[in-house]
Amino acid sequence: MAAPAPHPFVYIDAAALHSLLPFPSLISHLRAGLAHPELSAGIQCPQRVSFPLPTAPSAALLLMPSWCSHPTLPYLALKAVTSFPSNSPRLPSVHAAVSLFSSATGAPLASIEGSALTLRRNAAVSALAASLIxxxxxxxxxxxxxxxxxxxxxxxxxxxxxxxxxxxxxxxxxxxxxxxxxxxxxxxxxxxxxxxxxxxxxxxxxxxxxxxxxxxxxxxxxxxxxxxxxxxxxxxxxxxxxxxxxxxxxxxxxxxxxxxxxxxxxxxxSVGTAVVDLLAAQLAYETHIAAHKNDLIP
Missing domain, CATH: 3.40.50.720 (NAD(P)-binding Rossmann-like Domain)
Incomplete structure (x- = not known):
């Protein structure tokens, strides 16, 4: 399996995600990835793990890993989600971050704002399902x-x-x-x-x-x-x-x-799984790299 070309570690924030993941592109990318039999078969997605936190009422930490061995998706992603239902109305109750690594070398590639990515992939998954049924x-x-x-x-x-x-x-x-x-x-x-x-x-x-x-x-x-x-x-x-x-x-x-x-x-x-997080993170990362290829010097 070929490793992704070496690039400096990048951080992709919520504002960047909105431009990197326009819904037509994200929906198309999810459909292509899910419909590809070899790609889908190569994705590993253990069931999410939830840990109750004693720091606040009903608070929890959820970990959602996924990875793929297919050459067109050579990534490992880990999404960490915190759920704090007792937060004030001014503060969201759910926060998330996605870490993206090369599944060929284990090298860290990107940190992605997970809440925005989750919102966009949730909407894209629902839109894809609606378009089909x-x-x-x-x-x-x-x-x-x-x-x-x-x-x-x-x-x-x-x-x-x-x-x-x-x-x-x-x-x-x-x-x-x-x-x-x-x-x-x-x-x-x-x-x-x-x-x-x-x-x-x-x-x-x-x-x-x-x-x-x-x-x-x-x-x-x-x-x-x-x-x-x-x-x-x-x-x-x-x-x-x-x-x-x-x-x-x-x-x-x-x-x-x-x-x-x-x-x-x-x-x-839909309950949301790390499979679509992995595909969405791939699109965001590769689009970002393509847009900044002249600025990034390995």
């Missing part, structure tokens, strides 16, 4: 409206969650709720439900009816061990593991069928 006609119409409104977006406050769910073609949740906030009975035919927030068995953003009515996909198999919506549904007999239609990688590769009809309700559950 949400209603195509409705998605196209939404994109046309967004392009017309660019660079600003019109945001309206709904009267209540139930009202918003009942009216929406795409429902996206990114909360730390432990109680269902989306009632499946209200999902309209053809709706797509995107669940991003929960990543422990104690967390839950939708009720069992949403899973019962919808065709369920996950970002990676780890979701079936970590996501409270799925873990609880399995325990209650609402859903079986074999009822999960497929993973994001299988959708991207075309090995499982996506949406089967305009009225089908689809559900995508």
């Amino acid at each position: 949400a209603s195509p006609a409705k998605s196209a119409a939404l994109m046309a409206r967004l392009r017309e409104a660019h660079p600003g977006l019109a945001v309206e406050e709904a009267g209540g969650m139930d009202e918003a769910v009942a009216a929406a073609d795409v429902v996206s949740c990114a909360t730390g709720s432990t109680e269902p906030i989306v009632r499946g009975a209200l999902l309209r035919p053809g709706a797509h439900l995107d669940l991003v927030g929960s990543f422990t068995p104690a967390m839950r953003e939708c009720d069992d009816e949403a899973l019962r009515r919808g065709r369920v996909f996950v970002d990676f198999e780890a979701a079936m061990e970590e996501a409270g919506e799925l873990v609880g549904a399995f325990q209650r007999g609402v859903l079986r593991r074999e009822d999960v239609a497929g993973t994001l990688a299988e959708l991207a590769a075309g090995t499982v069928q996506g949406r089967r009809g305009d009225d089908e309700i689809t559900v995508f559950k």
Whole structure:
């Protein structure tokens, strides 16, 4: 395996990530990486490890490593995440940092602002899933409206969650709720439900009816061990593991069928894994190096 060309160690901050990871490029990069069978097979991603911290109520440190031996992805990444739910509203409750190394030599290559990277890869993963399983006609119409409104977006406050769910073609949740906030009975035919927030068995953003009515996909198999919506549904007999239609990688590769009809309700559950962190870090690092190749002297 060829090692990346030697470059000075770099730090990539949040502002730089916004320019290095435009969503069209990031979504395309994730799709290509996940759909590549040899590349996907070469990525190793141990389950995240969580350590409770005595320094603050419910505080935790999460470590998410991943690495690859494929020559087109010769990197090792480690994301460290701190979760401090009791932080004041002025301070985010989650912080993260990503360290990128060469998987050929172990040499450190970059430190990347992890919170911004996580936000962008979460949005890109949800957008990729929606492009593969949400209603195509409705998605196209939404994109046309967004392009017309660019660079600003019109945001309206709904009267209540139930009202918003009942009216929406795409429902996206990114909360730390432990109680269902989306009632499946209200999902309209053809709706797509995107669940991003929960990543422990104690967390839950939708009720069992949403899973019962919808065709369920996950970002990676780890979701079936970590996501409270799925873990609880399995325990209650609402859903079986074999009822999960497929993973994001299988959708991207075309090995499982996506949406089967305009009225089908689809559900995508993402817990976030180091695989997409590794791919996003690769794109950010290589784009940065390419943009500064004349400034970097090994």
